[in-house]
Amino acid sequence: METPERYNIKETEAKWRKVWEDKKSFEVTEDTSKPKSYVLAMLPYPSGRIHVGHVRNYSLSDVVARYKRAKGFNVLNPMGWDALGLPAENAAMERNTHPKDWTYENIAQMKAQLLSMGLAIDWSREVATCDPDYYKHEQKMFIDFYKNNLAYRKESIVNWDPVEDTVLANEQVVDGKGWRSGAPVERRKLYQWFFKITEFADDLLKGIETLDRWPDKVRTMQHNWIGKSRGLEFSWGIKDHDETIDVYTTRPDTFFGASFLALSPDHPLAKKLASDKDGYDDFIKACQATGTSEEAIEKAEKIGFYTGLKATHPLLKTEMPIYLANFVLMDYGTGAVFGVPAHDQRDLDFARKYDLEVIPVVLPPEEDAATFKIGSEAFIGDGLIYNSDFLNGLNKEDGIKAAIAKFEELKIGKGVTNFRLRDWGISRQRYWGCPVPFIHCDDCGLIPVPEDQLPVELPYDINYDKPGNPLDRHPTWKHTICHECGKDAVRETDTCDTFFESSWYFLRYLDPQNKERGFANEKSNYWMPVDQYIGGVEHAVLHLLYSRFFMRALKKCGYEVPDEPFAGLFTQGMVTHATYKDSDGNWIFPTDAIQQEDKSWQTKDGKAVTQGAVIKMSKSKKNVIDPQDIIDTYGADAARLFILSDSPPERDLEWTEGGIEGAWRFVNKLHRTITDALPTLPTVGIVQPNNFSDKAKELRSTTHKAIVGVAEDIDNFHMNKAVARIRELSNALTGFKPADDGDTWALREGYEALVRLFNPMMPHLAEELWSQLGHDTILTETSWPTHDKKLLKDDTVTIGVQVNGKVRATITLASDCSKDEAEKIALAEPNVQKALEGLTLHKVIVVPGRIVNVVAG
RNA sequence: GGGGCUGUGGCGGAAUGGUAGACGCUGCAGACUUAAAAUCUGUUGUCCUUUGGACGUGGGGGUUCAAGUCCCCCCAGCCCCA
Numbered sequence: 034m035e036t037p038e039r040y041n042i043k044e045t046e047a048k049w050r051k052v053w054e055d056k057k058s059f060e061v062t063e064d065t066s067k068p069k070s071y072v073l074a075m076l077p078y079p080s081g082r083i084h085v086g087h088v089r090n091y092s093l094s095d096v097v098a099r100y101k102r103a104k105g106f107n108v109l110n111p112m113g114w115d116a117l118g119l120p121a122e123n124a125a126m127e128r129n130t131h132p133k134d135w136t137y138e139n140i141a142q143m144k145a146q147l148l149s150m151g152l153a154i155d156w157s158r159e160v161a162t163c164d165p166d167y168y169k170h171e172q173k174m175f176i177d178f179y180k181n182n183l184a185y186r187k188e189s190i191v192n193w194d195p196v197e198d199t200v201l202a203n204e205q206v207v208d209g210k211g212w213r214s215g216a217p218v219e220r221r222k223l224y225q226w227f228f229k230i231t232e233f234a235d236d237l238l239k240g241i242e243t244l245d246r247w248p249d250k251v252r253t254m255q256h257n258w259i260g261k262s263r264g265l266e267f268s269w270g271i272k273d274h275d276e277t278i279d280v281y282t283t284r285p286d287t288f289f290g291a292s293f294l295a296l297s298p299d300h301p302l303a304k305k306l307a308s309d310k311d312g313y314d315d316f317i318k319a320c321q322a323t324g325t326s327e328e329a330i331e332k333a334e335k336i337g338f339y340t341g342l343k344a345t346h347p348l349l350k351t352e353m354p355i356y357l358a359n360f361v362l363m364d365y366g367t368g369a370v371f372g373v374p375a376h377d378q379r380d381l382d383f384a385r386k387y388d389l390e391v392i393p394v395v396l397p398p399e400e401d402a403a404t405f406k407i408g409s410e411a412f413i414g415d416g417l418i419y420n421s422d423f424l425n426g427l428n429k430e431d432g433i434k435a436a437i438a439k440f441e442e443l444k445i446g447k448g449v450t451n452f453r454l455r456d457w458g459i460s461r462q463r464y465w466g467c468p469v470p471f472i473h474c475d476d477c478g479l480i481p482v483p484e485d486q487l488p489v490e491l492p493y494d495i496n497y498d499k500p501g502n503p504l505d506r507h508p509t510w511k512h513t514i515c516h517e518c519g520k521d522a523v524r525e526t527d528t529c530d531t532f533f534e535s536s537w538y539f540l541r542y543l544d545p546q547n548k549e550r551g552f553a554n555e556k557s558n559y560w561m562p563v564d565q566y567i568g569g570v571e572h573a574v575l576h577l578l579y580s581r582f583f584m585r586a587l588k589k590c591g592y593e594v595p596d597e598p599f600a601g602l603f604t605q606g607m608v609t610h611a612t613y614k615d616s617d618g619n620w621i622f623p624t625d626a627i628q629q630e631d632k633s634w635q636t637k638d639g640k641a642v643t644q645g646a647v648i649k650m651s652k653s654k655k656n657v658i659d660p661q662d663i664i665d666t667y668g669a670d671a672a673r674l675f676i677l678s679d680s681p682p683e684r685d686l687e688w689t690e691g692g693i694e695g696a697w698r699f700v701n702k703l704h705r706t707i708t709d710a711l712p713t714l715p716t717v718g719i720v721q722p723n724n725f726s727d728k729a730k731e732l733r734s735t736t737h738k739a740i741v742g743v744a745e746d747i748d749n750f751h752m753n754k755a756v757a758r759i760r761e762l763s764n765a766l767t768g769f770k771p772a773d774d775g776d777t778w779a780l781r782e783g784y785e786a787l788v789r790l791f792n793p794m795m796p797h798l799a800e801e802l803w804s805q806l807g808h809d810t811i812l813t814e815t816s817w818p819t820h821d822k823k824l825l826k827d828d829t830v831t832i833g834v835q836v837n838g839k840v841r842a843t844i845t846l847a848s849d850c851s852k853d854e855a856e857k858i859a860l861a862e863p864n865v866q867k868a869l870e871g872l873t874l875h876k877v878i879v880v881p882g883r884i885v886n887v888v889a890g
Numbered sequence: 891g892g893g894g895c896u897g898u899g900g901c902g903g904a905a906u907g908g909u910a911g912a913c914g915c916u917g918c919a920g921a922c923u924u925a926a927a928a929u930c931u932g933u934u935g936u937c938c939u940u941u942g943g944a945c946g947u948g949g950g951g952g953u954u955c956a957a958g959u960c961c962c963c964c965c966a967g968c969c970c971c972a
Contacts, residue, residue, distance in 0.1 A: 253894065254893090257892095258970095258971085679915090702929090756914085757912065831909080842909095
């Protein structure tokens, strides 16, 4: 017998991609006759190659897009490139290339790779954020923000790398040193641009409540990030000075336990009060050596500088020392705090170091006021307040309220709401970013570039001979003429944080060719909000929060956008892989570790290899798989299937060779069983017979249950379960031996449903088999199969019979069986009788269709 | 330290409070083959005195006729914020 021809994956997949491309299958326009669905995957950074995380992300969004499409939605599924940013500059410096050339080469490569995945993407809307046609519109938005008081420039403290001559983001400071130069980071004051996200702090917080299709985890993280707190602000006097010091505290219930006052070294009064004291300069220098992040400040050793001055408690009139302390942040609250060592760990550490008083004022439950002492750990929990006059006996919450009320009553303080959220610092002293569209004129000051002169384009001719910002030292670029007065002026050389681009790219997709505006309002009104956004949880705070801020800011500037950009959010897990080390202790690629017959691992040249932990794929640990190799070997469908079927999408996925091979076998099996079955199937569109055999009825029931089940699973992002159901249906169909016309009709019905159900996951194979089944339509234009409700219900149901909660038998009943009947049949079971021997029957619980439980004792 | 998530066979994982282990991977046995690959069939939680039974969802309590699922305490791992 002739062996059946193998499924030629490469040719077939390419053939169908060509069909979709020729038919422009995924290009969409606004269409009010259908409900719309905007399915969005987070746009990739063009690093050069796609990685498995991308494959997971886009496989998920593609399933949703194709499924929604089959369900009758007008689906927008776009793609673009987050193309500005530091890696391009690093690559340029290392390889002597240009950031722009490097980026566009990478885009071309990665686009080819994404195309090979067979994604249902409208490529006519492709956007690259480094394109001046893109950043032109965001420069306009920047100016709009400025005019609406949402963008401003102010002097602020930054991490400064003295070797690279540049500002570092907090993430670029490692152990107090620059991540590239290794030089100790300094704190410097520089003029920086900010977006006023804090203006919407309350609204961003409230909006979280409406995001019912977001993971709770992300909502909690955003909630905590915004960090709303209610506290008390009041002034302390300074002995023998006219000035007063405003402090803010979230724990006014503890103010009787205060023993010192601490000012941020950056506080305006700090210099004034202490700069003439010995050691002040050294102290400030020491403070400047720590980074600016909260974490850096928290981890740094607490150091203080005694000003020699005393502060007067406004209520108690007691006096306590005023320190400068490195752990007090100037931009949170008022930049000054009073220390309550007994109930704050930082304050306690500080107090122990400088030998300050520790006065407990909150008594932990089950402690005795007479004997309670603070050791090396502050008590920050809730308890009863004591040693505190009018607050005595209150708990934390009531104490806070009572303290605020008292200060307000005496008019010496007021309740204040504070946010942890800071304004968004967007200045970067880098070349490969969107130029801030402003000029500095000696006479006219800071003025925005006129709209008709946008975009302010990046010059191409730059060099990296020296550290620092190439824009700043470019021979001509920054020199310009003030359009107000005509005198010489200079351009702003800061560029924007790349989170700027990703905060609105989903709006540009809606109207990518628009030369006049970033997007037309009518496009936004039709497509927004994004119905389903999919991406990594690492963007849970910043990107998603900035995008939410942008909607509010754009709205204030007259753009028509919804408050919330993403109605639904799904955050996928990471892709992990086992790690391997050779006998010399070097990490090696999984493809270089070869498993021997005795299960041990070796390199090609026979070196012993040890297998290590299964962790997130990373280049440094070399535990990476190139998805292109997988697609080239097994095909896009198999790669997509494996990545969708192996784990629930929100959890981490362990990439295994066995798993991908299993998926590949299933692809081949589907092709083989359906092509083998073709000769036995009736022709397309043949009329449904009137009668079916019992087994055909059963098969049809399985088919229709799968139609409903797979849809439910996809709706709930249970892609692994959807695949399991598809396999079940496939197993049922494969094992079915038709005997009459009804049987073959049911078999065709089943196979056709099967193909349509797995189309979202394996679209190439689905198109191929749909065509082989005799259809001249294509699946991208075919709806989700309909189901017959009558076939979802079974005639009989098999349930368990428990005696005292333990299963003793199973019985099969008519599905409309009465409770009495079910009880009778259950009790008649020999095993149930046996279990009941010697016991008295108390009662029988019958849950129809579920269980019978016999209670006896 | 605070907040959150997770914990089920050898492995990935299923299970509206109702027959725990769907579906797959691996393993084992068999068929086909000169042989291998591929494919197909069966089997695969542990234990026992094996036509049956006991145990079993990180550990300990509780609620319930019934708990992987709900509540309390503890342990471990991961993530976020410190």
